[in-house]
Amino acid sequence: MSGDKQEHYRRMGYPIAMDGAVEFYYVVFRTHIRTGKKELCLAGLFSWSNHFHDPAVTIQSLVDQDGEYRYSRLGPFPNRAMAESKAIEMSVQMFNDPTRYGIWGTGGLTQIGNSDYRKPNFR
Numbered sequence: 117m118s119g120d121k122q123e124h125y126r127r128m129g130y131p132i133a134m135d136g137a138v139e140f141y142y143v144v145f146r147t148h149i150r151t152g153k154k155e156l157c158l159a160g161l162f163s164w165s166n167h168f169h170d171p172a173v174t175i176q177s178l179v180d181q182d183g184e185y186r187y188s189r190l191g192p193f194p195n196r197a198m199a200e201s202k203a204i205e206m207s208v209q210m211f212n213d214p215t216r217y218g219i220w221g222t223g224g225l226t227q228i229g230n231s232d233y234r235k236p237n238f239r
Contacts, residue, residue, distance in 0.1 A: 122169035129154070130195040137162035138224060140171035140201035142191025143206060144239055145219075149184060153211060155236040158203040160221035162227045170179065178239065184239075195230055196227035 126132050131139040144157045163174040171192035180187055190206075193199040203217045210216075219236035221228030 120165070120168050125163075125169065125171065125186070125194075130192075131194075131234065133162060133224065136169070137164050138169045138171055138194035139192065139227075140174075141170075141227070142189050142193060143199055143203045145188045145190075145206070145210075146236075146238060148186040148203060149181075149186060155218070155237050155238070156203060156207055156210060156216065157218035157220055157236055158196070158228075159219075159239045160199075160225040163223060164218050181192050 122132065122136060127140045127214050133139055139160065139161045139162055141158065144159050146156065147154050147222055161174060163169050163171040167173040167177065175189050175192060178187070178189065190202055191199060193202070204214045207217045208214050218236040218238065219228060219234050220239055221232070
């Protein structure tokens, strides 16, 4: 794996938190293993030094399946607007409804706060 990517992502427009983590956004799909029900969520997260400040590595480290769901993700994106545009596009494709996606973010994001959360909210 190559070295630290913080400067690379900063040059691409990704926000850098005061502690140096790279802030990023992505879109998550999940399918309930038993029922086949599909859900969609816009999510935000940070990439820390243990992942070389590389959001792509952070996304790859997230689980693909748990006891109830299978997950897939699109991204990373440098801002909420780009991820939300993709979430809307996918929501229309999947559900014929541009608003049928949740919003979730880890604490401290500049573009998703607690008041923005809506269900289904997952990462």
